[in-house]
Amino acid sequence: MAWRFALMIDPVPADDIAEDHADTFTAVDPSAPALSVGELSTQRGDGIFESIGVVDGHAQEVAAHLERLAHSAKLCDLPAPHLGQWRLAVAVAAAQCPPGECVIKLILSRGVEHGPAPTAWVTAATAPDNTRARTDGIRVVTLDRGYDSGVPGRAPWLLLGAKTLSYATNMAAIREAKRRGADDAVFVTTDGILLEGPTSSVILRQGDRFITPAPGAGILHGTTQLSLFEHLSDRGFEVGYATLPATALAAADAAWLVSSVRLAAGVTAVDGAPLPYDAAFTADLNAYLLSPRD
Secondary structure, three states, X not given: OOOEEEEEEOOOOOOOOOOOOHHHEEEEOOOOOOOOOOEHHHHHOOEEEEEEEEEOOEEOXXXXXXXXXXXXXXXXXXXXXXXXXXXXXXXXXXXXXXXXXXXXXXXXXXXXXXXXXXXXXXXXXXXXXXXXXXXHOEEEEEEEOOOXXXXXXXXXXXXXXXXXXXXXXXXXXXXXXXXXOOOEEEEEOOOOEEOOEOOEEEEEEEOXXXXXXXXXXXXXXXXHHHHHHHHHHHOOOEEEEEOOEOHHHHHOOEEXXXXXXXXXXXXEEEOOEEXXXXXXXXXXXXXXXXXXXX
């Protein structure tokens, strides 16, 4: 049976100067009711979240995840999270995690309709077994995201750069990929620009250069991608960002979908066409991603 833990948070203002916010946390039974029926996270998906990988009790890249949580809150007009309070909540949850891989989720909601706001909580659970994706790779299909590359600039209210709870489209894309005989999807714009996966960042290898689609076209800046780029740069590889055509994925020397929990999954096929897959290099990437990272 999977292990789970849950912690409700009484959010404090971002400028609260108290040094210890442990008294703002309440551990709750993760299998028992905890949210009001008027909660806007469940009624409208009106909130934001982060997923943090945990390896043997060590929460990975916490600072980067908290920075992105604050960025998403700003885009969604949510109260700025007190990062010290959330950092402590992550530490409390990580201390409860059993050995092995787990995942901590941070959720900040607009709250209860016509009631208290905001609502915040943290969950922790054993992570799914991603061994097969990490070792054997994954097949992907490209899917039209339904907008052109200029939409994020023209319509910021679509929140395309925020990590919101409104993930129905992302999950539908993964189901569509599986209907087409693949394991995952990669979004492209209607004008042919490469974006990201529904739950992952895309990294391409072109010779000894590693490149990822540039943020700004509604792409969520990936914490795992940022960490891998730092690691690859330290190893002497060139890394960079660019606006890439959708065709760049199938033309790459290698490609990976990277995320906080699955880590690095090498792409073995794009829209049914084989793509070179380097199992040894992928194993090296995952060895780094499984090491303690702050």
